[in-house]
Amino acid sequence: MDSSLSRRRFLLHGATGLSAVWISTHWSALLAAADHAHSAAQSTASPKFEFFNPEDAREIEAITARIIPSDETPGAREAGVVYFIDRGLATFAVDDQKTYREGLPELQERVAEMFSGVSKFSALSPGLQDEFLHSFDEQPQDRQRRFRARPGAQNFFETVRQHTIVGFLIDPDYGANRDGAGWKVIGREREHMFRPPFGYYDKDYPGWESAAKLAENK
């Protein structure tokens, strides 16, 4: 159980939990990354990567596309999440550069270990990519591991997971989340002013009456 979940709600969003800590450490990279992804999205020319080489970018994009896959609705790929991550790593986040630089090759080693003759994650079919990524799922200590422990790759995948979620869901007005793809998926209207009725359950609300008054009326 995530212990942070039962704490006072304000804190959870703002201050506790791995994700918040990560965001907290890397906010400026995230902001810069958002801008970058935004301009990449606006640009008609092929956007250029600043940290990744094209091969690595393909790998990272393929991973983000399994974290939030494209199906009937857009996924991380359509939201341009890889550009968001690239910018973050190119502008700030020295620690995370290391995570990516060491983590990606480790992850690729595990690909080769699981699928002989394959060295790139992106070369696997989506089904095999999912099977591969499930090898990072947390397993009880007593169960025998199928693979060599690779904490670098494990940490790398968790980092990509968090980057992907942030890049997919941040307010498109601040960049990234190309075309508001992430907000379309979760059903958040891209407005900053709303009027009641807000949803299904308040649309037929007759107005406040005290319980005593209601009883009287009966």
Place this chain on the structure above:
Amino acid sequence: MTVDQPKYKTSDEVDFVIVGSGAAGGILAKELSTNGFRVVVLEQGPYLTEADFTHNEIEILGQDKLTNHPKLQPTTVRKTPDEKAKPQRALVYGRCVGGTSVHFTANFWRFHEIDFIERSKVGAIAGATLVDWPITYADLEPYYTKVEWEIGVSGQASASPFDPPRSKPYPMPPLPVKSSGVLFERAARKLGWHPFPAPMAILSQPRPGRSACVQCGFCLSFGCEVGAKSSSLVAAIRVAERTGRCEIRPNSYVHRIEVNEAGRATGAVYFDEKRNIHLQKAKAVVVCANGAETPRLLLLSANKQFPNGLANSSGLVGKNLMFNSGGTVTGVYEHPLNDYKGYCVSRVLHDFYELDHAKVGFYGGGGLDARYDFTPISFAFGGIPPETPRWGKDFKATLAHNFTRTMEIFCHGTSLPVENNSFSLDPDLKDAWGLAALRLTYKDHPDDLKLDNWLFQRAHEIHEAAGAVKKWGFPAQEQQFGVHLLGTCRMGIDPKTSVINADHRTHDVKNLFLCDGSSLVTSGRGQPTMTIMALAFRAGERITALAKRGEIGA
């Protein structure tokens, strides 16, 4: 800054220097300056206004743009005094002009009669230092009313049969109900309880220079872009500025109260933005720095004359800390609530405000509210069922389905005062200015945890009666983190068992006053800001009377 303020020289002995511009400091700035005094407010954070506020989750939740910064202001945490505290984030508070009232939920409950006299009513509680307040609800009632009318609070008078008496209705009607509120109201009534429209410090009708709430959906943690949230920034500080007697000095980090040989405060010593040190001279000092920073400032001000810290002859500065207990039970419903639209809380329940101690087997009470306080990113990390896969098709499908169909029930409850629970100075860790960091010592009283679990069961019952398709929560656990920072310089009659008197004057230093969450004697049921503001209005009146009688000047 909306009007020209006076620029006082630091050598110019003003009438009052106020440390902190939040819920209490902002109100006191307004009260004292409109009463004719020359006031300087020293605020450690920046001066931001509506034009500076955004919906940028990364900036607000990640950058700590409006709140204390964990890297510049690190803290340590431990459970009991015999442990060595470890570096860990211990608290969040507003660090900008307006303080925590800028980013808070704006739930605005008055305390009830019981909160002031609970010790007399329930008797001694083992392991707790529960005492009565030196004032009663009746003493504070006029100031609650003043808060509601002066800053703008929306609500429905007498909608809750458990409400304490009031001298006037709310100045404006409640905000529109949300789907979460309707589900909550119908379910709670089915169970025989008495839900009511939430009193909120958010405008349902416009006021001069301030818009009514536009339901943008970025409320908790964010500053209001249209001035609808009734922070001290928009509702008090601007009035203070218009007097021409009040200077708000942002980016001013006070780290010592200066005291002369006669044992009287002579001013506040602070770092400016460039870390130059200044002493702002004043005839009296009012500290409103919050329940963590106020005791820290007193402890940092220790000198030969006051070796245990200023105003600390009782030894209670920083002690009896209360966070309020609490937690949420989350539910998912069949149809979209779209609760991401609008402010957080539209319905509240006070049926359990005062539980029968003998019957339930523990001390305490609380209130429940129906809410949605997620933003898209925080929802993805904290709003989905715990067993949801962390990535992939099902993760995405859960986000897509649940974001609009989720609501929470927040259980707010009492914390018992426990002497060991405290903020103190860490002996090793320093902040970015080289000052001793805050050290939190906190272990919930067992009754607080029992109360939490009891309230969680009620929240489950409401979700059940409302027809939730799915619901989940977690058992209560000990807190190591707070946003309600209460009780650390408690008010009382006896200088041996309290830090300030009922006028907010410290027992030890006659021209030093404290007013903020630290003044509270009991925790209330989870919504302290309303009471902090009411105390500040009252303190403004008491301090003014003392000053006019010539009983303050050094």
